[in-house]
Structure formats: C-alpha cells, structure tokens
Amino acid sequence: MSESFSTKYIEIHGVEQTFKTKKGPFRALQNINLTVTKGEFVALIGHSGCGKSTLLNLIAGLTTPTQGSLLCANREIAGPGPERAVVFQNHSLLPWLTCFENVYLAVERVFSANENKAQLKARTDAALAMVGLSPAAQKRPGEISGGMKQRVGIARALSMEPKVLLLDEPFGALDALTRAKLQDELLQIVANTQSTVVMVTHDVDEAVLLSDKIVMMTNGPSATIGEVLRVDLPRPRDRVALAESAPYQQYRKAVIDFLYTRQAHVEKLTA
Numbered sequence: 001m002s003e004s005f006s007t008k009y010i011e012i013h014g015v016e017q018t019f020k021t022k023k024g025p026f027r028a029l030q031n032i033n034l035t036v037t038k039g040e041f042v043a044l045i046g047h048s049g050c051g052k053s054t055l056l057n058l059i060a061g062l063t064t065p066t067q068g069s070l071l072c073a074n075r076e077i078a079g080p081g082p083e084r085a086v087v088f089q090n091h092s093l094l095p096w097l098t099c100f101e102n103v104y105l106a107v108e109r110v111f112s113a114n115e116n117k118a119q120l121k122a123r124t125d126a127a128l129a130m131v132g133l134s135p136a137a138q139k140r141p142g143e144i145s146g147g148m149k150q151r152v153g154i155a156r157a158l159s160m161e162p163k164v165l166l167l168d169e170p171f172g173a174l175d176a177l178t179r180a181k182l183q184d185e186l187l188q189i190v191a192n193t194q195s196t197v198v199m200v201t202h203d204v205d206e207a208v209l210l211s212d213k214i215v216m217m218t219n220g221p222s223a224t225i226g227e228v229l230r231v232d233l234p235r236p237r238d239r240v241a242l243a244e245s246a247p248y249q250q251y252r253k254a255v256i257d258f259l260y261t262r263q264a265h266v267e268k269l270t271a
C-alpha cells in the first residue's frame, strides 16, 4: 500500500444529498469531493443553512448520500462507527450519569470485548484528565458549566480513540473566553493524539487558528465546495502572536472575501 493511499482517512467522491420534503425534493448538497488525510485538521465553513452539518452527518454515517460515496480508512461509510466520534454543539450528555459514567459508557461500548474493568476505568480516567476534568469526574452534567460539559463531550469522543474526530460547532454555545480556552486545549490535545479532525464552524478566526485546511462552502440549495484554503501556519500556534502576524491576516482575509464578497449572504457568521 502506498503512503499517500494509506494516509487518506476520509474520501468523499461526488456526493449529493437530497431530502424529501413536503414541497418536494430539496437538494442540499451536490458534487462534493474532498479528501482528508491522516492527522489533518479540516474546518468546514459557510453561511447558515449551506449544508455543513449535512456533510458532517454523512461523514459520521448518520445519513447516507443520495449519490456518490464516502470512505473512511479505505472502507465505505455505511453507518456510525467508533472510528468516527462526533461532538455536537449541545454536548448530548446523559444527565443522570456522572461525567465519569458518561465517558465510561462510550469506553465500555468500544473496548469491553477485549479489556477488563480496571483497563476501561483507566481509559476513562485518562480521557477526563486529558481535558482537565479529573476533579469533576463524579459530578453530574447539571452541576458543571457549559464549557465543562463540552469538555466531557470531547473526552467521551477521544476516549474511543477514534480515527476521526467530527466536531459540529462544538464551541458555538460558549462565551468568547471559554471558547478561546477550549480552542487552545483542543489544539494541544490534537497535537498530542495526532487526531484527524473535521470541524464545522461559523467562526473565521477559529477556522484559521485551528485548521490545516479550510473548506469553504457555497450557499445552498445545491451547495458545494467553493474553495479549499490550505493554512500553512507553523505549529504550535499561539493565538496572541498569530493575531498580529501578516500571514494570519491574509488567511483571515481570504476566508472573509469568500464569504462576504463571493458568497455574500449575511447571517450568523463571526468575522
């Protein structure tokens, strides 16, 4: 197997997604072609309603395309799988379980066939430690902040050791300071775990700060990929130093130009 072949983690070929609606078929996406390589951080950005979540759901295997194909690690994506963990904006934790139990549930599902309880517990502890949540392990979601809940969601996803981490606006509901802190933590975690990440965002700065590649989508209906911007900023990235740098500003401007000049449609974007 050649190196370039084996490092393609996600391949999307000619994908179209049409929904059945009361008013007839609605084509949300058309002709989507994209490759995400191992260890790459990809941001999906575009105006509200263009189809970012639809595309992420297809990669997650929560839906199937009406045309085209999606592969993960050279295998057709035919449904959800532990190699593709999803973190949603609303953290979707089970409120009656502690943070530890929420993560343990996922660990158990993926590893219980081959590992004993002590090993599963160690994995859970390690995932919570990775997001700095060991002290809150025995608390329930109702007893912790929104940012902490989101960290539990990320810990739960990471605990499954997924090949790909799929993030659907994971920080969208958080205040600016918490959001910045979690972005920095995510950068650190991704550097440590070498994870492959696809993240939906509305935030231009978030996309430039985190990504290796920004996939800019045209407006729907029948949205497609308008442009892919490669972000060649060195890592580790420091938000304060970067904000002043000329290359950062150029990447930022390229995304803003695409969104506001070429796909003008003002809604919900943070620039």
Ligand SMILES: Nc1ncnc2c1ncn2[C@@H]1O[C@H](COP(=O)(O)OP(=O)(O)OP(=O)(O)O)[C@@H](O)[C@H]1O
Residues within 6 Å of the ligand: 019, 020, 021, 026, 028, 046, 047, 048, 049, 050, 051, 052, 053, 054, 055, 220
């Ligand atoms: N199950 C569905 N049935 C019918 N239409 C749908 C369905 N899911 C999504 N759509 C439509 O497909 C389009 C894309 O939706 P999607 O949620 O993927 O956009 P988005 O870019 O993620 O939006 P936002 O940024 O606001 O979250 C929208 O017009 C939406 O109304």
